[in-house]
């Protein structure tokens with residue numbers, strides 16, 4: 379007999395895993411489907427990126443029971459210095475000025491994925507299909523029928539609600555007929571860790587230039603996470619550099635604010651596109667995380683935003699379950715879309731605006747940018763507002779971000 383679930387999550391990346399953990403113990407019958415076999419290095423979550431997590435995200439991960447497994451690998455961000463090559467002025471965000479002990483934390487994506495995986499392994503009431511790839515689905519009255527490809531052949535399951543947490547290319551989004559706006563930024567980000575001569579001591583740097591942003595994030599053991607953006611046309615040449623050549627390039631782009639760079643770790647490369655779904659929902663389907671919106675990493679918002687998607691949905695599903703309602707009802711989907719609108723639109727506009735402002739080579743903008751950064755720096759309220767926004771606290775934040783399980 380075909381099993382019928384209340385909720386089926388497609389994709390066990392950082393966002394889908396967080397959602398599944400939040401729903402465990404809720405009384406809902408939940409399935410989690412992941413195409414990649416455990417430990418496959420090619421998965422996006424297994425690369426060299428380091429994630430800047432907003433304070434609201436670290437609190438939410440604490441509420442989910444994931445943070446204790448991650449705390450040792452996390453480094454607090456106490457100050458952020460944002461500047462532009464060749465211009466005066468810098469924006470400085472300071473935890474102390476915002477009245478908090480840190481603005482967020484940096485964690486290696488690999489460590490976050492491992493911590494989520496460990497917590498998932500404890501969630502014995504979740505039904506996991508791994509490896510299993512969603513091939514097709516059909517929505518009928520009251521449920522969605524899914525076809526999954528597993529190593530043993532095709533299998534079918536049914537669900538009241540289908541959640542697409544299946545990343546930028548989202549097969550759920552495509553199969554549900556939801557279109558997406560795509561912008562190719564024609565940039566590739568290279569990420570790796572390295573050793574700066576001067577310890578960062580909680581200081582993060584973001585430096586903009588006509589070639590795109592570079593960033594340095596504090597990591598454990600005095601190391602730093604380095605992010606280098608290059609125009610797509612130069613990506614092959616940068617990828618071909620040996621360690622010494624890459625370090626020289628990195629130093630030339632970042633400058634000497636943190637002293638000499640040495641001991642680079644492995645590099646991974648990420649072509650950057652913005653993919654924004656036209657709708658967050660379709661009948662009995664909902665999108666979260668990169669499937670809903672993939673944004674430029676420049677503002678370090680992608681996972682933070684995706685986590686807020688997942689936890690808002692979890693909260694609504696848990697409340698609906700307590701009232702004995704249908705997990706895939708049209709009213710739940712409408713409420714989800716309405717609850718996510720302001721945060722989603724605001725974050726999309728913020729991140730795209732930052733790319734335009736920071737990377738636009740139009741010389742005429744240069745004095746304005748400098749002035750803008752100086753002004754922001756001299757106005758504690760403006761910088762404080764950005765800091766609070768960066769910390770992930772929004773009007774529609776879910777209970778998890780305040781340390782409460784719904």
Ligand SMILES: Cc1cc2nc3c(=O)[nH]c(=O)nc-3n(C[C@H](O)[C@H](O)[C@H](O)COP(=O)(O)OP(=O)(O)OC[C@H]3O[C@@H](n4cnc5c(N)ncnc54)[C@H](O)[C@@H]3O)c2cc1C
Pocket residue numbers: 388389390391392393394411412413414421422423427428429430431510511512513543544545546548549567569648666667668669675678679680681682683684
């Ligand atoms: C260089 C870089 C730096 C970044 N830095 C930050 C940062 O500092 N802070 C921040 O908040 N965000 C950051 N981000 C963004 C963040 O990494 C992403 O937003 C986040 O990882 C997205 O997670 P996800 O679970 O939505 O998608 P994914 O990680 O893409 O997961 C999707 C999952 O779905 C599975 N899947 C796909 N198709 C199927 C199918 N048909 N059937 C079953 N399973 C399927 C995939 O195997 C995968 O495991 C950064 C991104 C980049 C590229």
